[in-house]
Amino acid sequence: MMETISSQKPADRSPAVLLPYQQRWMADESAVKVCEKSRRIGLSWSEAADNTLYAASASGDDVWYIGYNKDMAEEFINDCAAWATHYQFAAGAVEEEVVKDVDKDILTFRISFASGNRIVALSSRPSNLRGKQGRVVIDEAAFHDDLGELLKAAMALLMWGGQVRVISTHDGDKNPFNELVQEIRAGRKPYSLHRIDFDDALRDGLFKRICLRAKRPWSQAAEAAWRAEIVASYGDDAQEELFCVPSQGSGTYLSRPLIEGCLSTEIPVVRWEQSSSFAEKDDSYRYAVVEEWLAETLFPLLVSLDPKRQTVLGEDFARNGDLTVMLPLQETQAATWRSVFVLELRNLPFRQQEQILFYIIDRLPRFHHGALDARGNGQYLAERAMQQYGPERISQVMLSESWYRENMPKYKAAFEDKAVLLPKDADVIEDHRAFKIVGGVARLPETRSTGQDKRKRHGDVGIAGALAWYSTWQEGGEGWDFLPQSASRPISPVVRGF
Incomplete structure (x- = not known):
């Protein structure tokens, strides 16, 4: 007192x-x-x-x-x-x-x-x-x-x-x-x-x-x-x-306004999930189910692409728990890159993920380069893709601190320059907002977020997007010129180096 x-x-x-x-x-x-x-x-x-x-x-x-x-x-x-x-x-x-x-x-x-x-x-x-x-x-x-x-x-x-x-x-x-x-x-x-x-x-x-x-x-x-x-x-x-400089350590690397300036309602997000028992089915049954789904769902999107424009792809792998995300981009007349679609797969067997990946790449006109997550179980699919399409077209990426340090600023600049266009989707936004500054480097922390379906996510679309953008910077291989005429016809591109 x-x-x-x-x-x-x-x-x-x-x-x-x-x-x-x-x-x-x-x-x-x-x-x-x-x-x-x-x-x-x-x-x-x-x-x-x-x-x-x-x-x-x-x-x-x-x-x-x-x-x-x-x-x-x-x-x-x-x-x-x-x-x-x-x-x-x-x-x-x-x-x-x-x-x-x-x-x-x-x-x-x-x-x-x-x-x-x-x-x-x-x-x-x-x-x-x-x-x-x-x-x-x-x-x-x-x-x-x-x-x-x-x-x-x-x-x-x-x-x-x-x-x-x-x-x-x-x-x-x-x-x-x-x-x-x-x-x-x-x-x-x-x-x-x-x-x-x-x-x-x-x-x-x-x-x-x-x-x-x-x-x-x-x-x-x-x-x-x-x-x-x-x-x-x-x-x-x-x-x-x-x-008076607010730290980004407790904030996001890519702000919501920055992301929202590079989104379009015209680009679809395709989501597909299988039960655990699907992996126990015969190879022929699994192959047929996936082939039918691909023809009905992805082929109409792939066949609409401009056959004269380069394409690239980024992929973040998961077998269960997290999502596998495949994100192809096509270059536009304005020298920007537009997402063809974002594909989210949950609980798909290894062989069927390979089937889906090859189906997409086979039908990407003038395919320039793909960057695949090669950590853990992802190493199998990344290696198979490299064997199929050649090391000049496929990067097997170990997502390390040095990779994030070198490549995340380039991906952020793509948003700042409005050089990339992605689907307007709540989970796409939040997966990109998941990047944090950790030890001075933008990367994904160990913690997971919850998606619109109340299930756990780990920045999966953000990683696939960053890998796709990384692909745009690579030398790549000679892209093949064709427009797929059939949803199911196998396509056999020339594989260089074999």
């Missing part, structure tokens, strides 16, 4: 104890303002200064502060009390109050002013803002459990003249806080945006102020050494924690 603070004349709106970036933040009176910031620069402290002025004024209102833990709440309210003393405002003691919440009782803190207004620290449950009016401060917003709903609840206060302040360091590029920042930058949200990184704060005198408080001399050399020490202490996290 703190003692009651006596009443005296208010101080100036921008006290000299605040650094220029803190003063600029306070001077911005926008209804909604957002700040992406470095750690350790004292912005929440200056927000406490502004909130104290706001609540103490007869023309002000209540302030609702929302941090993500009890320590933040207590520290902020105590900072407000200290500012009230500095300003010589009349304020009551800091009070503790237990608020009944759905899951547990929440300890909150408050300070009241002679104006009749108060500053109250709340928990981050969005429902706590119902019926409230005044100013909402969401501190370290990126670390709240349900920031999206919290922002929605806070914005409702604007209807009656309220204000919203959102302050945070970053926590990944797909965090709702960063998405809010990007929405503002794109002009889709009419909010005020501030950006204060560690070097901005140093230029405005942060280290000089630290030296003043510590009663030690300032020098440029001492500041440079201190900066280097702080940056080193954050290691790999320095860019995010100090320089």
Whole structure:
């Protein structure tokens, strides 16, 4: 508890104890303002200064502060009390109050002013803002459990003249806080945006102020050494924690808007699954069933291809559990690559996957190159394809860190340049969003996602797409010129090197 603070004349709106970036933040009176910031620069402290002025004024209102833990709440309210003393405002003691919440009782803190207004620290449950009016401060917003709903609840206060302040360091590029920042930058949200990184704060005198408080001399050399020490202490996290660069480690490598710009509703996704007992049938039975399905389902798509345009193929293999995905691309007149279809196979025997792959490649006009996943069980099919079509046409790819490092930037550039076109399908999107930055390299983490059918996926279409794009970069072989006239007629292309 703190003692009651006596009443005296208010101080100036921008006290000299605040650094220029803190003063600029306070001077911005926008209804909604957002700040992406470095750690350790004292912005929440200056927000406490502004909130104290706001609540103490007869023309002000209540302030609702929302941090993500009890320590933040207590520290902020105590900072407000200290500012009230500095300003010589009349304020009551800091009070503790237990608020009944759905899951547990929440300890909150408050300070009241002679104006009749108060500053109250709340928990981050969005429902706590119902019926409230005044100013909402969401501190370290990126670390709240349900920031999206919290922002929605806070914005409702604007209807009656309220204000919203959102302050945070970053926590990944797909965090709702960063998405809010990007929405503002794109002009889709009419909010005020501030950006204060560690070097901005140093230029405005942060280290000089630290030296003043510590009663030690300032020098440029001492500041440079201190900066280097702080940056080193954050290691790999320095860019995010100090320089306002959201990490991609907890986000996706390919953003949804980037992917959605390269999708078409005219390209089909073909999905086929067999029961476990199918593998126990006779070879002739399995072959006949698959041949009939191919003729009915894939042949109409393959026969429609332009016989004069090059084609490539990427394949991600699985026998059970995950999916086998085959993704052929054909070059267009505009020198871009359009997916013929995406084929997803689940629980197909090895021999039938070979049958399907050969059927497709045999009917791809001017087939240039195919890249096949050669990890684990996939090595069998990749090797068989190489033997059938030659090593100049088939790459047996071991998906390693070095492969991802070299080839994923090229695949991302294909989306950025709108050089590839894929089916507009929810699972196609999510399989591409599954790529993460792991150790500085875009790749698939071990965790799996859930598809629209509620079954597990592991970025299968994303891998097939990346392998297909890899195929466009290969030298390839001489493509054969033909247009298949029959759905079932065997095609025997010239196999070079045999």
